Amino acid sequence: MRQYRKWGWGLGIASVTAVIAFGVASWQVNAAPTPGASPGAEQPRVSDPDPGPEPTAGTGNDALTSAEVEKAREIAVTPELKEKAKDASGAAGPEFLSADIVDTDGGRRAEVYLYDYATNNLIKQVVDLGGSKLTDSYSAAGLHLPASAHEVDTALDLLLADPLASEFKDAYAKATGSQFAGKDGLKTTAHVFKAQAADPAVAQCGEHRCLRLIVEAKGRYLDLGHLIIDLSGRTVARLS
Amino acid sequence: MTYRKTAGAAAALLTVASLGLAGTPAAAKAPVAVAQCAASSTVKETLPNGTTWQLCWRVQDRAGLVLDDVFVSSKRYPTPVQVLDSIRLGQLNVPYDSGETEYNDLTEYGFGGSNLETLGGEDCKGGSAREGSDGGPEARRRKVLCVSAEPSGLAYRLKDYNYETGADKLYSKQGHDLVLRTISKVGWYEYVSEYRLADDGQISVRLGATGDLSPGDYVKADRGWPIGKGARDYASMHYHSAIWRVDTNIDGKGGEKVEQYDTKTDGRGSMAAKLKTSMTKIDKEGTFTKANRRWWRVVSEASKNKDSHKRSLELVTGADDRYEANPATTPDVTFTEARGCEKFATDNADPQCKTMKTILDYVKDKQTLKNPVMWVRVGFHHVPRDEDQSPMPLHWQGFDLLPRDFTDMNPLTPADRNGVNGQTDN
Numbered sequence: 001m002r003q004y005r006k007w008g009w010g011l012g013i014a015s016v017t018a019v020i021a022f023g024v025a026s027w028q029v030n031a032a033p034t035p036g037a038s039p040g041a042e043q044p045r046v047s048d049p050d051p052g053p054e055p056t057a058g059t060g061n062d063a064l065t066s067a068e069v070e071k072a073r074e075i076a077v078t079p080e081l082k083e084k085a086k087d088a089s090g091a092a093g094p095e096f097l098s099a100d101i102v103d104t105d106g107g108r109r110a111e112v113y114l115y116d117y118a119t120n121n122l123i124k125q126v127v128d129l130g131g132s133k134l135t136d137s138y139s140a141a142g143l144h145l146p147a148s149a150h151e152v153d154t155a156l157d158l159l160l161a162d163p164l165a166s167e168f169k170d171a172y173a174k175a176t177g178s179q180f181a182g183k184d185g186l187k188t189t190a191h192v193f194k195a196q197a198a199d200p201a202v203a204q205c206g207e208h209r210c211l212r213l214i215v216e217a218k219g220r221y222l223d224l225g226h227l228i229i230d231l232s233g234r235t236v237a238r239l240s
Numbered sequence: 241m242t243y244r245k246t247a248g249a250a251a252a253l254l255t256v257a258s259l260g261l262a263g264t265p266a267a268a269k270a271p272v273a274v275a276q277c278a279a280s281s282t283v284k285e286t287l288p289n290g291t292t293w294q295l296c297w298r299v300q301d302r303a304g305l306v307l308d309d310v311f312v313s314s315k316r317y318p319t320p321v322q323v324l325d326s327i328r329l330g331q332l333n334v335p336y337d338s339g340e341t342e343y344n345d346l347t348e349y350g351f352g353g354s355n356l357e358t359l360g361g362e363d364c365k366g367g368s369a370r371e372g373s374d375g376g377p378e379a380r381r382r383k384v385l386c387v388s389a390e391p392s393g394l395a396y397r398l399k400d401y402n403y404e405t406g407a408d409k410l411y412s413k414q415g416h417d418l419v420l421r422t423i424s425k426v427g428w429y430e431y432v433s434e435y436r437l438a439d440d441g442q443i444s445v446r447l448g449a450t451g452d453l454s455p456g457d458y459v460k461a462d463r464g465w466p467i468g469k470g471a472r473d474y475a476s477m478h479y480h481s482a483i484w485r486v487d488t489n490i491d492g493k494g495g496e497k498v499e500q501y502d503t504k505t506d507g508r509g510s511m512a513a514k515l516k517t518s519m520t521k522i523d524k525e526g527t528f529t530k531a532n533r534r535w536w537r538v539v540s541e542a543s544k545n546k547d548s549h550k551r552s553l554e555l556v557t558g559a560d561d562r563y564e565a566n567p568a569t570t571p572d573v574t575f576t577e578a579r580g581c582e583k584f585a586t587d588n589a590d591p592q593c594k595t596m597k598t599i600l601d602y603v604k605d606k607q608t609l610k611n612p613v614m615w616v617r618v619g620f621h622h623v624p625r626d627e628d629q630s631p632m633p634l635h636w637q638g639f640d641l642l643p644r645d646f647t648d649m650n651p652l653t654p655a656d657r658n659g660v661n662g663q664t665d666n
Contacts, residue, residue, distance in 0.1 A: 045389040060277045
């Protein structure tokens with residue numbers, strides 16, 4: 001505490017003497033004491049600016065705003081993809097994975113990543129956000145981005161509907177000490193699994209899109225590392 | 241990369257206003273360090289010794305925290321000079337010694353999106369929790385970046401004896417870092433992406449790991465360490481090979497060159513060994529291996545300090561376990577020509593260049609380096625210990641970017657030491 005107060009004084013002095021130091025003025029503007037903080041309480045040592053509302057569009061290489069993601073998605077999913085591509089649950093239209101700003105010198109462009117379960121292709125659509133148009137389109141098999149929440153949910157459902165669900169339930173009981181009674185309260189994430197060594201049960205993983213689930217229940221992780229869910233083939237396999 | 245001149249007018253106005261310099265002589269002289277981002281994604285802070293760091297930040301779905309357009313200025317050198325175009329993680333490869341498990345945490349899970357933690361508890365005590373998009377599919381805005389100023393210990397110390405007055409003068413100063421960090425939860429592990437921007441111009445890049453040990457990876461004694469009662473459960477040893485992607489842009493001029501320095505013994509002098517230092521130019525893409533007294537720097541051809549020395553950034557590495565069992569995590573440092581679709585050091589997945597899967601693919605054609613990107617691998621072989629439960633104390637791995645001749649003197653030089661530059665006339 002004492003050390004902190006000294007620091008505060010040092011900055012105050014600096015703001016008087018260092019007339020040409022950049023940023024000092026902005027500190028004065030932004031670093032208003034935290035409302036309601038009691039005297040002597042620790043104050044932010046740096047500015048704490050109000051972020052304001054989310055802008056419609058970002059500046060430069062800013063992350064895409066939610067409005068820009070929505071716009072990029074709309075343009076990226078062409079009528080053809082809407083009709084012919086399939087998502088993880090087999091519904092029409094590709095699985096949306098992610099959208100990111102393209103680092104360029106020009107205007108703002110987004111790259112939108114989609115997965116088509118009908119062809120097992122990862123698709124990258126480049127969208128010119130200013131011009132509202134699709135500028136480039138690429139696709140390839142055997143390439144994977146992290147799973148979407150929809151894919152994780154779909155994988156968990158496939159596992160629970162599979163005979164290997166008994167192993168999931170055993171793992172649940174072992175981790176939590178109680179019987180599995182339903183999905184509520186599970187925290188599920190997943191990582192994309194690609195077969196490395198020859199394992200006949202999962203050799204297709206890589207060309208297919210496969211997930212390994214990480215499930216947390218009652219603060220404990222379930223030991224599920226040996227169960228692989230093949231979303232493309234809609235099957236569940238056990239690593240030997 | 242080349243300095244972009246496409247800042248929105250609004251951003252430029254905000255920057256000028258926040259500098260608070262309109263109408264002062266300094267404002268007239270100093271070129272405006274234009275933020276390439278909105279005010280809410282700008283970090284601009286002045287440390288107690290007068291050094292100001294200014295940059296843009298964002299979170300990318302897979303890479304997590306990205307710093308763009310990093311500029312530094314100081315009381316002594318008030319004109320902001322660009323240091324980096326961007327810096328971010330390029331992979332975190334985690335193989336277990338059991339041989340049964342290997343993760344590419346950035347590309348199989350991602351450090352952004354729902355894996356990026358909203359700051360809470362004491363995550364950002366004493367600092368400012370900044371709000372921005374988590375980089376996920378819904379671009380949710382949350383408080384995810386902690387910005388803080390932290391003491392870094394003694395910055396310098398010099399006791400100078402004045403022969404004229406017969407008195408000592410003590411120069412002693414505490415230093416500070418501007419610290420930026422985000423936290424990503426990947427399964428049971430939680431990772432801290434941290435950048436420490438020092439008031440002397442050094443950039444320290446670190447990854448911290450905490451959370452919990454893997455609950456499932458227990459193995460035989462020769463691949464693990466007994467955790468828990470007796471000698472029953474051996475938690476698997478494993479690796480964290482972190483690889484960062486560093487794109488320099490010194491003084492906004494780009495086009496840096498890469499140099500390797502080696503110092504070798506060279507016979508004997510009258511008392512000790514003589515050492516000789518030589519420089520090797522690295523003008524083509526390639527992978528490189530550390531050796532005793534070997535170091536690399538990225539040096540500007542176009543930007544010099546006031547002593548007419550080329551500005552450069554030196555790569556400084558410390559503790560580092562090489563994972564030689566995977567060819568892509570074996571190189572200590574890799575230099576590649578910048579290319580948009582070469583995003584990750586391993587497990588790269590861009591349909592635009594589908595055969596470019598690892599840094600080894602990137603360097604295969606040995607392109608001439610015009611805009612070099614430096615990939616720095618720092619490995620940590622984690623041997624679990626009882627204290628890792630629970631939560632696990634943070635363990636860190638990283639490297640430093642040391643300014644070499646960025647300024648003609650220590651940017652923190654006190655005025656009384658102004659004349660001490662080079663050999664004194666005796």
